[in-house]
Amino acid sequence: MIARADAVVIGGGIMGVSVAHFLTKLGYGDVVLVEKRRLAGGSTQYSAAHVRQHYTNEVAIRLAVRAAAMFGNAEEDLGGEVGFVRDGYMVLATAEEAQAIRDVVPLQQRLGVETALVDPDEVVERWPELSLDGVELACYEETSGYADPVRTVEALAGSAARLGLEVREGCEVLGISVSSGRVTGVVTGDGEIATGVVVNATGPWGNTIGRMVGIEYPLTWSREHEAIFEAPEGFRGLPVMSDSTQRLYFRSVGGDKVLVGEGWPKAVEPADPERYDDGTDAEHLDRMVPRLVRRVPALAANLSQPGYGGAFVTGYSGVYDITEDWYPIVGAEAVEGYYSAFGGSGHCFKLGPTIGESLAHLIAGSEPPVEIAGLSGSRFAAGRSFTSVWGPGNRA
Ligand SMILES: Cc1cc2nc3c(=O)[nH]c(=O)nc-3n(C[C@H](O)[C@H](O)[C@H](O)COP(=O)(O)OP(=O)(O)OC[C@H]3O[C@@H](n4cnc5c(N)ncnc54)[C@H](O)[C@@H]3O)c2cc1C
Incomplete structure (x- = not known):
């Protein structure tokens, strides 16, 4: 060496x-x-x-805007193909939380994020797979998406x-x-x-x-869960969604699958990064899936059946290192x-x-x-x- x-x-x-x-x-x-x-x-x-640009403070917004551009130009900026899919990113907010996005979207726009406030009706018009009960307001970034880590x-x-x-x-x-x-x-x-x-x-x-x-x-360390399910035939796909109203995130995986994970705030699940269990378990799946189906009723045909209708692909958990x-x-x-x-x-x-x-x-x-x-x-x-x-x- x-x-x-x-x-x-x-x-x-x-x-x-x-x-x-x-x-x-x-x-x-x-x-x-x-x-x-x-x-x-x-x-x-x-x-x-997820490569999104929705942040509150200037340093994170600037870093995220530049990052989204890099992911979009990965061959040159990141040294190769990184599986970036520019599917967009959306935040859904309740009436109590709508002010948060009203406050922060203008700052994001000033710092170069292509983002806009969107009415729930407009969202459902573009993505009819979604049901937005309980949602007061959304914001949407066209140039965000997800990559392959x-x-x-x-x-x-x-x-x-x-x-x-x-x-x-x-x-x-x-x-x-x-x-x-x-x-x-x-x-x-x-x-x-x-x-x-x-x-x-x-x-x-x-x-x-x-x-x-x-x-x-x-x-602080917290064990964080994700699961991937097959989507039914004909499913047209979704952007990366932060469903703040249900503390849930989900998105398409390629054209035929959906990924779901739990958002914050929620309880920390302490984990030793050296020896935690990186699998998933029924408790977490049972917590996430009904919320996913509530927001995306098009998935109910499979996911509301026993054993998730055979649509479960994989589940795993990683560790957040939290300051x-x-x-x-x-x-x-x-x-x-x-x-x-x-x-x-x-x-x-x-x-x-x-x-x-x-x-x-x-x-x-x-x-x-x-x-x-x-x-x-x-x-x-x-x-x-x-x-x-x-x-x-x-x-x-
Ligand atoms: C389930 C989950 C979902 C997430 N989703 C998102 C998302 O959608 N968007 C987003 O931006 N972020 C997301 N994150 C956060 C993001 O993935 C992490 O912040 C990021 O991957 C951390 O990278 P890192 O390089 O700091 O740490 P790590 O990837 O953990 O790398 C640290 C490395 O250090 C090595 N190491 C440790 N000790 C030593 C040693 N003594 N000698 C040599 N090597 C050592 C370890 O082996 C490890 O490989 C998510 C995280 C999780 C867990």
């Missing part, structure tokens, strides 16, 4: 491969990506991978590897060497790499790595040369590439395309935590 590097990125999920990709593209020198399992072997593999990681890492990035899978970081307040190296199961720059992009393991340099940020304000922790820390890039809180599949790009610029000493200073972990102590029009959770 390489004994000396200009930068070592720890973690081969979307955050780590994004930082490594853009550092390599910037010609930062010898960059090594160290992953203890395999690429996309953590939370990223389970991601619904594993292919996205492979495209970012593979294209950077062709430019010289060294990717080490099955290689665990065991320690970080620090001398006189500066990073000097990374100790791995395969030996030590001398380096002056280390990026902690280990998602749910972020504070384990942080402790290696004496930095602690509280993280105190539901936004990631990104940027330089008190130990010189050590950078944080974790705490995705359910947002960071889509934000990963643009966070990675801006962080790579900061490390390289050039101007980041999106200013990410607000994501610094120092915000908690400084009283600059983020808030959302939707309240706590990852809705925006």
Whole structure:
């Protein structure tokens, strides 16, 4: 293994491969990506991978707008084909929550999101599969959609590897060497790499790595479920839907399937990222399916039957790494040369590439395309935590 590097990125999920990709593209020198399992072997593999732009604060909106453009131009911007489907994204709100989208959509429009408020009647006219009882108002983004999380990681890492990035899978970081307040190296199961720059992009393991340099940020872990069902013959498909009224999200998968997951706020389901059960269970399916059928009655023919009418394809669960304000922790820390890039809180599949790009610029000493200073972990102590029009959770 390489004994000396200009930068070592720890973690081969979307955050780590994004930082490594853009550092390599910037010609930062010898960059090594160290992953203890395999690429996309953590939370990223389970991601619904929705690429939406509906956010409350300026930094997240700017990152999301740029990300949606990158996903739409993936061959050039992300290094290859990533399975991006531009099906659009819609939020459904109750009468009590409608003001949240009335407040935030004008800000999103000002910052470049192609979004608009839509009447429930107009929604049903365009997507007659939906039933919008209890919905007061919606907003819809035409240029959003979803991607394939594993292919996205492979495209970012593979294209950077062709430019010289060294990717080490099955290689665990065991320690970080620090001398006189500066990073000097990374100790791995395969030996030590001398380096002056280390990026902690280990998602749910972020504070384990942080402790290696004496930095602690509280993280909460929650087990999050998704399931995929066959759609009936003739089903015309749906955009990515955030059904805030029922705390549910769902979307088409290709032309013939539907994915469903539970939205926030809801109870945290504590999970140890190292040894939780990544399957699904009847309890979660029984909670999600009736809500899905209520909103998409066209699915009832199968899903309301015993055993979901044989339409169940697969179910799985991943872990959210949740920070105190539901936004990631990104940027330089008190130990010189050590950078944080974790705490995705359910947002960071889509934000990963643009966070990675801006962080790579900061490390390289050039101007980041999106200013990410607000994501610094120092915000908690400084009283600059983020808030959302939707309240706590990852809705925006
Ligand atoms: C069910 C689910 C649905 C989601 N849906 C969406 C969505 O629709 N849109 C969206 O934007 N976001 C979504 N998210 C959130 C998004 O997927 C995550 O924020 C993102 O994937 C986190 O990526 P990461 O790179 O930070 O972490 P991970 O993908 O977990 O990567 C961290 C990596 O670090 C490695 N690692 C840990 N410790 C070490 C060590 N000591 N040495 C070496 N390697 C180490 C791990 O093996 C792992 O591969 C969802 C998440 C889940 C769980």
